[in-house]
Amino acid sequence: MPGPSQRVRLALDAMGGDYGPQETVKGAIEAAKGGDVEVLLVGDPAALQAELEKHRVAALPVKVVPAEGVIQEGEHPVQALRQKPRASIVVAAGLVKQGAAQGFVTMGSTGAAMAAAALTFGLMEGIERPALGGPIIGLAPRTVIIDLGSSVDCRPSQLVSFAALGSAFAKTFLGVEQPRVALLSVGAEEGKGNRQAKETYELLKASGQNFVGNVEGHDLPLGRADVVVCDGFVGNILMKLTEGLGEGLAQHLRSRLGGRPADAEAVAQEVYDLLNAVERAGGGPLLGVKGVAVVGHGRSRAPAVASALHTAMLAVQLRFVEKMYQELAALRRPDAP
Amino acid sequence: MPGPSQRVRLALDAMGGDYGPQETVKGAIEAAKGGDVEVLLVGDPAALQAELEKHRVAALPVKVVPAEGVIQEGEHPVQALRQKPRASIVVAAGLVKQGAAQGFVTMGSTGAAMAAAALTFGLMEGIERPALGGPIIGLAPRTVIIDLGSSVDCRPSQLVSFAALGSAFAKTFLGVEQPRVALLSVGAEEGKGNRQAKETYELLKASGQNFVGNVEGHDLPLGRADVVVCDGFVGNILMKLTEGLGEGLAQHLRSRLGGRPADAEAVAQEVYDLLNAVERAGGGPLLGVKGVAVVGHGRSRAPAVASALHTAMLAVQLRFVEKMYQELAALRRPDAP
Numbered sequence: 001m002p003g004p005s006q007r008v009r010l011a012l013d014a015m016g017g018d019y020g021p022q023e024t025v026k027g028a029i030e031a032a033k034g035g036d037v038e039v040l041l042v043g044d045p046a047a048l049q050a051e052l053e054k055h056r057v058a059a060l061p062v063k064v065v066p067a068e069g070v071i072q073e074g075e076h077p078v079q080a081l082r083q084k085p086r087a088s089i090v091v092a093a094g095l096v097k098q099g100a101a102q103g104f105v106t107m108g109s110t111g112a113a114m115a116a117a118a119l120t121f122g123l124m125e126g127i128e129r130p131a132l133g134g135p136i137i138g139l140a141p142r143t144v145i146i147d148l149g150s151s152v153d154c155r156p157s158q159l160v161s162f163a164a165l166g167s168a169f170a171k172t173f174l175g176v177e178q179p180r181v182a183l184l185s186v187g188a189e190e191g192k193g194n195r196q197a198k199e200t201y202e203l204l205k206a207s208g209q210n211f212v213g214n215v216e217g218h219d220l221p222l223g224r225a226d227v228v229v230c231d232g233f234v235g236n237i238l239m240k241l242t243e244g245l246g247e248g249l250a251q252h253l254r255s256r257l258g259g260r261p262a263d264a265e266a267v268a269q270e271v272y273d274l275l276n277a278v279e280r281a282g283g284g285p286l287l288g289v290k291g292v293a294v295v296g297h298g299r300s301r302a303p304a305v306a307s308a309l310h311t312a313m314l315a316v317q318l319r320f321v322e323k324m325y326q327e328l329a330a331l332r333r334p335d336a337p
Numbered sequence: 338m339p340g341p342s343q344r345v346r347l348a349l350d351a352m353g354g355d356y357g358p359q360e361t362v363k364g365a366i367e368a369a370k371g372g373d374v375e376v377l378l379v380g381d382p383a384a385l386q387a388e389l390e391k392h393r394v395a396a397l398p399v400k401v402v403p404a405e406g407v408i409q410e411g412e413h414p415v416q417a418l419r420q421k422p423r424a425s426i427v428v429a430a431g432l433v434k435q436g437a438a439q440g441f442v443t444m445g446s447t448g449a450a451m452a453a454a455a456l457t458f459g460l461m462e463g464i465e466r467p468a469l470g471g472p473i474i475g476l477a478p479r480t481v482i483i484d485l486g487s488s489v490d491c492r493p494s495q496l497v498s499f500a501a502l503g504s505a506f507a508k509t510f511l512g513v514e515q516p517r518v519a520l521l522s523v524g525a526e527e528g529k530g531n532r533q534a535k536e537t538y539e540l541l542k543a544s545g546q547n548f549v550g551n552v553e554g555h556d557l558p559l560g561r562a563d564v565v566v567c568d569g570f571v572g573n574i575l576m577k578l579t580e581g582l583g584e585g586l587a588q589h590l591r592s593r594l595g596g597r598p599a600d601a602e603a604v605a606q607e608v609y610d611l612l613n614a615v616e617r618a619g620g621g622p623l624l625g626v627k628g629v630a631v632v633g634h635g636r637s638r639a640p641a642v643a644s645a646l647h648t649a650m651l652a653v654q655l656r657f658v659e660k661m662y663q664e665l666a667a668l669r670r671p672d673a674p
Binding site for chain 1: 555
């Protein structure tokens, strides 16, 4: 059993998300009970103290770090960061920068988290914005799709960087030794696709990644690749479509099966889960930033918050940031010397 | 009841598709039995005659028109058209051009059908390639998504043309009087999306179409719009993903439910159908070409062939080509005088 010295210390933006600070504090306590993490709850001290007092936490490694204000989902991230330099997400990122925490976790605005991470940690070479990626389809829970919406209008070289980041993800979190990297396109053969895909194909072939060619939409649920690279415009639409289909089908099955079999509800939930891998994952790490930052779903309740903290803990323990550096450094780029 | 003079005469590329000429001939006979269509079976006369002799067709309006060769799925459409000027798809399109038929139907290569239709009929103003569109998600069987893969790398003005073609589709085949047109993007608000989406948003606002703004991936199954416009790269990936998810889930439910309830197979099929509207539709009309051309799935068996012929019949009877002209002509384009 790891002793306190091996504990991972994480900063949690306790004000972010639809249910902060109630559920974030609860989730932090859940995670801290595991014994492997210490949590710095970042936010309004009075509100956080009030939440803590609802639970028996005297012996747990959970501390409050004061911050002022929170950046909301609708705000322009970079502007908001400037206007609220003491906002919870900014303070949480700063704690990591100062070495007081090893990573931060938020259920708040993804845009604000990306901006805070990029500004505070910095971006890795060749990365223009933090990328988002991970398994999104429950039928293929080990297929990492990247990017899921942070970058639209990607140049082909960005997609090659995504391949490296996706490989680091698959190696670190899924234990895949030599991830098969594929490019999402509209035909299996080389030369199929839009301009972006055609150019990216050439670069991926030369990249030194384990590139297995194009995959199409119907290949995604089959898990034919470990990493599927696409522009964030496409990835975001795919992710949200899958989510919407899961909700629609689960609803249909609930009324359709109506108790026959007795586990109809379980069947409906299963179908939902077979489409959506996102919520189960409990937050995804921001990719391509020089530090550990995990963003969870805004709708997260305590168990999902705990799960996001767990993801951040793994990222620290498994040296995820180092692995991203390594994969990016190993890329062969035709335009490089 | 319509007399023989009101019958619609259609040319069927009887050699195309995975199961031509057996299933195409069978499908043609099925359709002709309905009394509303005459079918010209285009292809190898000996093979077609042999198929016809398996059925009692003496009284039916089904005739053979000779052609030589067939264009396969893998061939380059335009090259193949040049090399095989007597191929079944070319002859079928020619019959329409000459006035011997009012539309053509094929289960063969979509690329070849598009090339044959474009070269033989010509394209409408502002259209660069025949477009593909229609309902693709069974949960939203009245939402037309366009384009589904014929054009990638679309300029914004092409997407505006798709809006007009999609509206013509919704008005003609779905009876929607004033179709709500939406743009597929990664956020609901104006200004969200890639460059293409942002520019298209502006054009659609000014187009005179009933533009209701952006929709996201999770909106697609909800039927929030009658026409959803997107680049063929995105549309094709969405269509194939939905198809793949349907297959994966149906397979899962078959083994999961295993006879409980007794109609487990029906439930699995239902789930498949809730995802896939494409196969039920029995072939989609090519959009933006100056004539009726319907392309069915390569896997089509006789009922799907009959259904594709029915779609072509409706396109003729409901004056679909005229409606596409009208919608395109009514577009307001900022760059036009």
